[in-house]
Amino acid sequence: MKAVRLRGYGEAPTIDDVPEPKISGAWDVIVDVGAAGVCRTDLHVIEGQWEQIQHPDLPYTLGHENAGWVREVGSAVTNVVPGDAVIMHPLTSCGLCAPCRIGEDSHCENATFPGLNVDGGMADQLLTNARAVVKLDDGLAPADVAALADAGLTAFHAVRKAVPELFPGTHAVVIGAGGLGHIGIQTLAAMTAATITVIDRSEEALELATTLGAHHTVLSTDDESVAAKVQDITGGGAHVVFDFVGEQGAELLAPRLLRNRGSHYVIGYGGAVHIPTIEVISREINVIGNLVGTYTDLVELMTLTAQGRVTLHTQTYPLDAAGDALNDLDHGRLVGRGILVPAAARSR
Structure with a gap:
């Protein structure tokens, strides 16, 4: 064969x-x-x-x-x-x-x-x-x-774990609307009441995200602009950020998009998360790994x-x-x- x-x-x-x-x-x-x-x-x-x-x-x-x-x-x-x-x-x-x-x-x-x-x-x-x-x-x-x-199972697993955090009035931010992310968007829409914001480099991917349940989209340009837009959309930061990329700078951007006591769900990989420990404890943020x-x-x-x-x-x-x-x-x-x-x- x-x-x-x-x-x-x-x-x-x-x-x-x-x-x-x-x-x-x-x-x-x-x-x-x-x-x-x-x-x-x-x-x-x-x-x-x-x-x-x-x-x-x-x-x-x-x-x-x-x-x-x-x-x-x-x-x-x-x-x-x-x-x-x-x-x-x-x-x-x-x-x-x-x-x-x-x-x-x-x-x-x-x-x-x-x-x-x-x-x-x-x-x-x-x-x-x-x-x-x-x-x-x-x-x-x-x-x-x-x-x-x-791809679907890993995205579902992460969303399934986050469901208790995503009650009505909360904000979920999805980084990456590709193979994993476009499933994550759909499972978020199906299983939670969160407002969903999607970040991607591709306008075509963002157009797809809108059809799948995203309430807001942000074209990924420079980190400062993206962070400012997300802070504005979410009114102070996301309750949960799902990073479906995990490399090429996405893993460094994700913690900046959180509000205090927010959770950074790491799904994509290849890079390294760098968060000062003083920030982890003072903001009480969580970094959560997700296998299949x-x-x-x-x-x-x-x-x-x-x-x-x-x-x-x-x-x-x-x-x-x-x-x-x-x-x-x-x-x-x-x-x-x-x-x-x-x-x-x-x-x-």
């Missing part, structure tokens, strides 16, 4: 012929990939940023945002059958460790992470497990939801999607154009989320 493989850090991935995966465990599930999302994390993986955390053996297949149709299942699998349309949680969790026992399966102590430390879904087929698959509503197609497996969401988060997100309250905006590429998709993402040419569709999926 065809697969997008990383052979060395700092090198462009290649399209290789590799063996199809095989069932080896009772809980295994093999999926015919319908679509695989193209994520900024893939760029960071290629750069080598995740090597110290995940230690993958190169070469391996990229792709951690995946949806498709069940092809084959292990002997113990009962929650899906061949032919079912499914989306995959990014982690294959064990269900037995302490985090899994309390529903924090995104911190599973025995997880694999397809696309980061084992073969992922930028391929014709993907090996996952029964605990990772969420059966899709009849009205949802894999290509319509694949990137929600990480849990399995339950993904189920809830799929419910919102099936209800039509969350829609993924995508640009589609064939699997063998993965290099073009990654390049477009890296150079800011994507609005919404890029997805790769294998040839077999295009003909279904």
Whole structure:
């Protein structure tokens, strides 16, 4: 089968012929990939940023945002059958460790992470497990939801955590209306009563944000101008800032947009947050990290999607154009989320 493989850090991935995966465990599930999302994390993986955390053996297949149709299942699998349309949680969790026992399966102590430390879904087929698959509503197609497996799930997870802070009369500021941010805007609109202000460098992205539920938009120019506009819109600063960029200066701007006792939710990454400790304590501000969401988060997100309250905006590429998709993402040419569709999926 065809697969997008990383052979060395700092090198462009290649399209290789590799063996199809095989069932080896009772809980295994093999999926015919319908679509695989193209994520900024893939760029960071290629750069080598995740090597110290995940230690993958190169070469391996990229792709951690995946949806498709069940092809084959292990002997113990009962929650899906061949032919079912499914989306995959990014982690294959064990269900037995302490985090899994309390529903924090995104911190599973025995997880694999397809696309980061084992073969992922930028391929014709993907090996996952029964605990990772969420059966899709009849009205949802894999290509319509694949990137929600990480981009959407991570955005939903952050908003879900912030819901108690975003009661009527509060202000939420979203930095970045791209692949993650445009889902964050929709989940904010669906789950909170906050007034939503969106900041982005792209006028096209801001136009999209307005259609998705943003009440105000700010074109990102210089930090001083942006901070002044946000302070004016929010009447003294945001109660919560969601930073979906996390680099290129956004991580430094975000704390300046908060009011006292506000919360800075870090979702994008690549930079470093620098806040003097005297400011943290005197203003009582919070900096909150956000990993990918849990399995339950993904189920809830799929419910919102099936209800039509969350829609993924995508640009589609064939699997063998993965290099073009990654390049477009890296150079800011994507609005919404890029997805790769294998040839077999295009003909279904």
